[in-house]
Amino acid sequence: MSVKYITHDNLRTLAGELLAAGVGVIAPARPARAPVEPVPGQPSGPAAAVDYRWLDRVEDLALGEGLPRRSLKEFFLPTAEELLSFRQVKGHVEVTERPPTCKPRVILGARPCDAAALPVVDRVMNWDYHDELWMGRRQAALVIALACPGVDRSCFCTAVGLSPATPQGSDVLLTPVEGGYQAVASTPAGEDFLTQHRARLQELPAGASGQAEQFVLRAQELVAKNLTLDAARVQGWLEANFEHPFWNTVALRCHGCSACAFVCPTGHCFDLVDEVEGIGGGSRRRNWDACQPALFTLHGSGHNPRPQQNARFRQRVMHKFMIYPKKFDKILCTGCGRCIRVCPGSMDLLDLLSEVNRLAAGSPASSDRGAA
DSSP: OOEEEEEHHHHHHHHHHHHHTTOEEEEEEOOOOOOOOOOTTSOOOOOOOOEEEEOSOGGGBOTTSSOOSSOSGGGTSOSEEEEEEEEEETTEEEEEEOOOOOOOEEEEEEOHHHHTHHHHHHHHHTSSSOOHHHHHHHHHEEEEEEOOOOOSTTOOGGGGTOOTTOOTTOSEEEEEETTEEEEEEOSHHHHHHHHHTGGGOBOOOTTHHHHHHHHHHHHHHHHHTTOOOOHHHHHHHHHHOTTOGGGGSTTTTOOOOOHHHHHOTTOOOEEEEEEEOSSSEEEEEEEEOOSSSGGGGOOTTSOOSOOSHHHHHHHHHHIIIIIHHHHHSSOSOOOOOHHHHHOTTOOOHHHHHHHHHHHHHTOOOOOOTTOO
């Protein structure tokens, strides 16, 4: 696969050329806003948060400015979307399905933990049913990932078999070097993209390859300090210890708010609702849902097989680190750490995994994060 070099300026120029050509660009960006005159003597307000957004102008790009608050998931599985509309016409019902085709788009500057989540979710979206809308968006997107320097103590991609520079899920991987980025194609689509835009690329300068290797090595060492995990051993312990006393108090601080699931790049639970619109018609919509609220498993009879929050939190952990890996041979987590950062109850998945890792090894429990 091709290895090229692109300067900071040429990358921004490339983004502008894509926009000018009518290609949708999704990238870490700050919201566009009208300039505000500073008030003398008054402190400036906080900077607008970086999120993945549809880019309107190159000036809003925020490449390399930390991990976006939300993941890429909503660009492939929207928070709410219409699947079909229905209308009663005399003695029959007309049904119109939403077409699965999507316009081409480029995701520029995706963090590897977000890009890596896409092929993980592909497994379940093509399991017993081919999800045409998910796959339509997947096939329309070219993903250019940007290697991560490590964000904070909540990162743990190395503990789930990935790295701050994993190419999984991306077509091109950018790694920061002096003056720009090393660009490596990791798929045929990425190779075609680099060929198509070769006017913006150069041969890799002398020493740049070594700079990229050092960047990745430093990031891996930084993230690896947060958690060491024997994933296979943890999976085996979870499968054998559904009723372990450990689960009795593990979620006492969990609010059941689903913030963790909604920011998770691999969370894919949804609900289907038929909504009436006017007289004799309506639509069927798919809306995000999650296994943490009590209503998720509440039966129409009033019975709830997971009546306590501990059981619901256990299900989230079991699904990610035992059930999904057993079925699809992939951990349902990429170690982005967003669930830890957004939790209003300060639930720390790294602490929990460290405890499970110790229990699986037969060691006494401890609250010290990161030791194995």
